[in-house]
Amino acid sequence: MTLTVAIDGPAASGKGTISKRVAAEFGFAHLDTGLLYRAVGAKMLAGVEPIEAAQTLEAADLTPENLRTAEVAQAASKVATIEQVRAALVDFQRAFAARAGGAVLDGRDIGSVICPDAQVKLFVTASAEVRAERRYLELAGKGHDVTRDGVLADVVERDRRDSERAVAPMKPAEGAVVIDTSTLDIEAAVARASQFIRAALKT
Ligand SMILES: Nc1ncnc2c1ncn2[C@@H]1O[C@H](COP(=O)(O)OP(=O)(O)O)[C@@H](O)[C@H]1O
Numbered sequence: 284m285t286l287t288v289a290i291d292g293p294a295a296s297g298k299g300t301i302s303k304r305v306a307a308e309f310g311f312a313h314l315d316t317g318l319l320y321r322a323v324g325a326k327m328l329a330g331v332e333p334i335e336a337a338q339t340l341e342a343a344d345l346t347p348e349n350l351r352t353a354e355v356a357q358a359a360s361k362v363a364t365i366e367q368v369r370a371a372l373v374d375f376q377r378a379f380a381a382r383a384g385g386a387v388l389d390g391r392d393i394g395s396v397i398c399p400d401a402q403v404k405l406f407v408t409a410s411a412e413v414r415a416e417r418r419y420l421e422l423a424g425k426g427h428d429v430t431r432d433g434v435l436a437d438v439v440e441r442d443r444r445d446s447e448r449a450v451a452p453m454k455p456a457e458g459a460v461v462i463d464t465s466t467l468d469i470e471a472a473v474a475r476a477s478q479f480i481r482a483a484l485k486t
């Protein structure tokens with residue numbers, strides 16, 4: 284069967300972690316759509332015009348390690364406000380979602396715009412302070428030169444830009460279940476998400 288799981292939510296809420304884990308548990312393919320915007324953002328920082336970058340994006344551009352920096356995240360959220368950038372990425376995401384065997388996509392507009400018919404829609408969130416602390420530990424652990432205040436400011440600024448933009452703003456999709464992970468560890472958050480997928484598989 285073709286089951287689509289849409290997982291949206293703000294920066295560092297844990298949607299990627301949940302997506303990877305449930306994809307492995309249920310044998311679904313996983314697409315981190317944030318990487319598409321990060322790749323376009325990185326190209327803009329390298330001097331390429333963002334719409335052109337989105338229209339010519341290739342698999343080889345999606346190299347997670349150099350894209351997971353605070354600078355690229357900010358650039359991603361800027362290019363993500365451009366309608367033609369978003370439009371250039373729609374077909375790829377929808378084709379991925381329609382894969383036989385099931386797919387999990389995580390991002391900001393998956394349940395609202397990319398896959399409004401997804402059988403499972405989750406909106407994973409947590410307080411800004413909790414999310415910033417998690418992202419700080421992640422980046423500091425990888426040796427990035429970051430401060431707690433700097434990471435919190437980045438997260439708050441991106442959330443504001445992502446939720447206030449005119450095109451495909453971040454928001455819980457109609458029918459989405461909100462999972463607040465502020466007081467949930469990874470195991471508990473994944474268990475919550477799995478429960479909704481299991482229920483959808485039974486229907
Ligand atoms: N429920 C949780 N409790 C504690 N840490 C978490 C939890 N979920 C995710 N993390 C950690 O927080 C960081 C950000 O998680 P990630 O899944 O990358 O978020 P997102 O995809 O929403 O940006 C990672 O280092 C991850 O291991």
Ligand SMILES: Nc1ccn([C@@H]2O[C@H](COP(=O)(O)OP(=O)(O)O)[C@@H](O)[C@H]2O)c(=O)n1
Binds near residue numbers: 295361389391
């Ligand atoms: N479906 C998506 C995914 C990401 N994005 C944008 O891309 C940026 C980076 O996304 P991400 O998911 O990699 O960011 P994190 O939540 O991992 O910090 C976001 O701040 C959004 O501006 C989007 O607009 N739509």
